[in-house]
Amino acid sequence: MALLRPPSRGDFGMVKGVVDPQDHPSAWLSPPTSATPGRQKTAPAAEPSNVAKGPAFLNPTPKAKLPPLPSQRIQVGVRVRPLPAFKSSHPARNPIRGRSPLAPIPPSSRRTSYSESASRTPSIASFSLAGIGEPCLNITPAQPDVTQICDPSGRRPKREFAFDAVFAEEDGTECVYDRMVKALVEKCLEGYNGCVLAYGQTASGKTFTMEGCKASALHPPPSDPENRGLMLRVAADIVDYIEKTTEAERESHSDDVTSFCVKATYLEIYQESLTDLLCEKDQQADLRIRIDPDSLTGRELYVQGLTEREVVNLNDYVRVAQIGARRRTVGETNMNDVSSRSHAVLTLTIEQIQRRRGGSAPADIGSRKRSKIHLVDLAGSERAKDTGATGTRLKEGGSINQSLLSLGNVISALSSSTSRPSHVSYRDSKLTYLLSDSLGGNALTVMIACVSPAQSCYEETMSTLRFAERAKKVKLRATVNIDLQSLRISTLEAEIAHLKSLLGDSMNGATKAKPQMRDAYTSTRLLPSAQDAETSPMECPKVKRSRWKKLTDTLNRTFRGNRGARYGKVGGV
Numbered sequence: 367m368a369l370l371r372p373p374s375r376g377d378f379g380m381v382k383g384v385v386d387p388q389d390h391p392s393a394w395l396s397p398p399t400s401a402t403p404g405r406q407k408t409a410p411a412a413e414p415s416n417v418a419k420g421p422a423f424l425n426p427t428p429k430a431k432l433p434p435l436p437s438q439r440i441q442v443g444v445r446v447r448p449l450p451a452f453k454s455s456h457p458a459r460n461p462i463r464g465r466s467p468l469a470p471i472p473p474s475s476r477r478t479s480y481s482e483s484a485s486r487t488p489s490i491a492s493f494s495l496a497g498i499g500e501p502c503l504n505i506t507p508a509q510p511d512v513t514q515i516c517d518p519s520g521r522r523p524k525r526e527f528a529f530d531a532v533f534a535e536e537d538g539t540e541c542v543y544d545r546m547v548k549a550l551v552e553k554c555l556e557g558y559n560g561c562v563l564a565y566g567q568t569a570s571g572k573t574f575t576m577e578g579c580k581a582s583a584l585h586p587p588p589s590d591p592e593n594r595g596l597m598l599r600v601a602a603d604i605v606d607y608i609e610k611t612t613e614a615e616r617e618s619h620s621d622d623v624t625s626f627c628v629k630a631t632y633l634e635i636y637q638e639s640l641t642d643l644l645c646e647k648d649q650q651a652d653l654r655i656r657i658d659p660d661s662l663t664g665r666e667l668y669v670q671g672l673t674e675r676e677v678v679n680l681n682d683y684v685r686v687a688q689i690g691a692r693r694r695t696v697g698e699t700n701m702n703d704v705s706s707r708s709h710a711v712l713t714l715t716i717e718q719i720q721r722r723r724g725g726s727a728p729a730d731i732g733s734r735k736r737s738k739i740h741l742v743d744l745a746g747s748e749r750a751k752d753t754g755a756t757g758t759r760l761k762e763g764g765s766i767n768q769s770l771l772s773l774g775n776v777i778s779a780l781s782s783s784t785s786r787p788s789h790v791s792y793r794d795s796k797l798t799y800l801l802s803d804s805l806g807g808n809a810l811t812v813m814i815a816c817v818s819p820a821q822s823c824y825e826e827t828m829s830t831l832r833f834a835e836r837a838k839k840v841k842l843r844a845t846v847n848i849d850l851q852s853l854r855i856s857t858l859e860a861e862i863a864h865l866k867s868l869l870g871d872s873m874n875g876a877t878k879a880k881p882q883m884r885d886a887y888t889s890t891r892l893l894p895s896a897q898d899a900e901t902s903p904m905e906c907p908k909v910k911r912s913r914w915k916k917l918t919d920t921l922n923r924t925f926r927g928n929r930g931a932r933y934g935k936v937g938g939v
């Protein structure tokens with residue numbers, strides 16, 4: 367059992383690799399603004415063009431064209447699941463009636479929510495899917511990221527919703543990943559926190575999107591990558607990135623290397639209580655959400671008592687996903703045979719340290735970055751009359767709806783005004799409290815709103831689309847999480863060591879050649895010729911000694927002052 371909290375200096379188990387300097391994200395980072403001791407103030411991230419020079423091994427020549435910066439609002443994609451296979455003889459009017467009508471979906475009955483014929487005239491009427499029923503949703507190729515919803519009763523007018531992406535039923539999870547999540551993972555590897563949330567009514571395909579086809583998530587190795595959910599796709603990209611950088615290290619003759627350590631935790635929130643999914647039921651610790659005062663923002667949350675697993679290769683991730691899926695609370699309802707009765711949060715924490723090749727001394731350590739990705743499969747909103755829930759299922763449904771209501775309130779508060787609201791009720795539920803950073807805080811967030819096109823789901827689909835529309839307005843304040851203080855401390859330690867050795871030399875009357883050192887922020891030599899003159903043999907030894915003492919005292923004072931704070935903050939969006 368371990369605590370999910372930032373490790374202290376030197377507490378990093380590593381997979382070694384090297385980062386191509388040209389690709390290194392620190393090219394975007396700005397240097398600290400002052401040498402004031404203590405935690406640096408959280409600063410909005412800078413545009414790449416504003417980036418001042420960092421140390422050579424952190425701040426290589428910037429790329430001619432830098433990648434686009436992530437948007438500072440929640441990115442929202444809508445995924446439309448296929449219409450279900452019906453058991454009723456008259457499914458068109460009421461597709462969700464009877465036992466688990468939404469699963470599985472025979473390939474023959476899958477329809478696109480737009481067809482070639484429908485595409486020319488984007489009207490709901492063009493959607494007659496003979497024998498299957500009529501979807502209440504429409505997407506046209508002319509406006510692929512807009513969805514129209516039509517009230518089957520005809521009481522309300524047709525409405526249009528535009529999102530960052532809309533995925534029709536034939537769009538696989540790969541498509542969802544490539545358009546919505548891949549860039550986020552890249553940003554997380556650069557030091558941003560990230561969050562992917564799957565939201566929607568019960569049986570709308572959230573677990574299918576996050577975990578993938580159960581068969582593939584539960585049978586290692588993931589031999590069928592096509593069926594992978596977003597969780598394993600994120601994992602595959604992280605593994606790939608680390609492997610590639612390791613390979614680049616072998617090939618390059620760079621002096622600087624990056625070490626990685628990725629850890630996973632998996633928890634569920636069931637009826638407002640936290641359960642560690644990577645731990646046996648009888649070994650559960652009392653899990654508590656705590657604030658980490660030593661974190662970058664000084665109020666980052668962590669779950670005390672949660673099991674952390676180091677994950678290196680894809681099989682490690684698959685194992686974690688399997689264990690979590692097996693232990694997660696599921697139940698059977700009329701709408702879904704395997705309905706998730708809890709919110710599941712898989713968190714990957716990525717640590718990266720830059721150091722000089724072969725060096726282990728503090729002076730050899732450069733920047734440290736620590737970012738987190740939350741992958742959240744929410745439980746689905748449900749109506750008791752549709753799910754047929756009674757007893758425990760009914761109680762679970764009530765708790766799920768209650769926490770989703772809190773999530774809705776948080777999103778409403780954050781999206782309602784242009785300036786940040788004075789109070790956001792994050793603490794109304796464990797879910798919103800745990801994800802508070804991802805909801806308008808220091809994280810880049812992507813939401814996949816899953817919907818069903820079935821007419822009988824009109825109300826729920828409409829409410830999901832409205833929720834997603836509000837979520838789109840939520841602003842984020844994501845910044846790169848880099849521990850610059852450690853970099854400064856290392857530099858100062860190196861300076862002190864070097865100056866002490868010079869002092870010793872000068873006291874012995876020896877004048878040895880001084881090794882060239884680089885300053886952490888200017889990449890210039892620490893001892894330029896003007897300082898060399900101070901050690902000139904012409905200078906009186908007494909004056910020389912007092913000047914050196916003054917210099918080392920100043921550095922020691924600065925060094926002690928800097929020890930107080932662990933994380934500095936720079937750059938970003």
Ligand SMILES: Nc1ncnc2c1ncn2[C@@H]1O[C@H](COP(=O)(O)OP(=O)(O)OP(=O)(O)O)[C@@H](O)[C@H]1O
Binds near residue numbers: 470567745
């Ligand atoms: N895009 C899709 N393509 C094919 N099948 C899908 C798709 N989306 C969902 N399904 C199928 O529909 C059924 C219900 O999906 P899933 O369990 O993912 O829903 P859910 O939103 O997680 O539901 P709950 O909130 O009740 O847990 C599953 O059998 C799943 O395989």
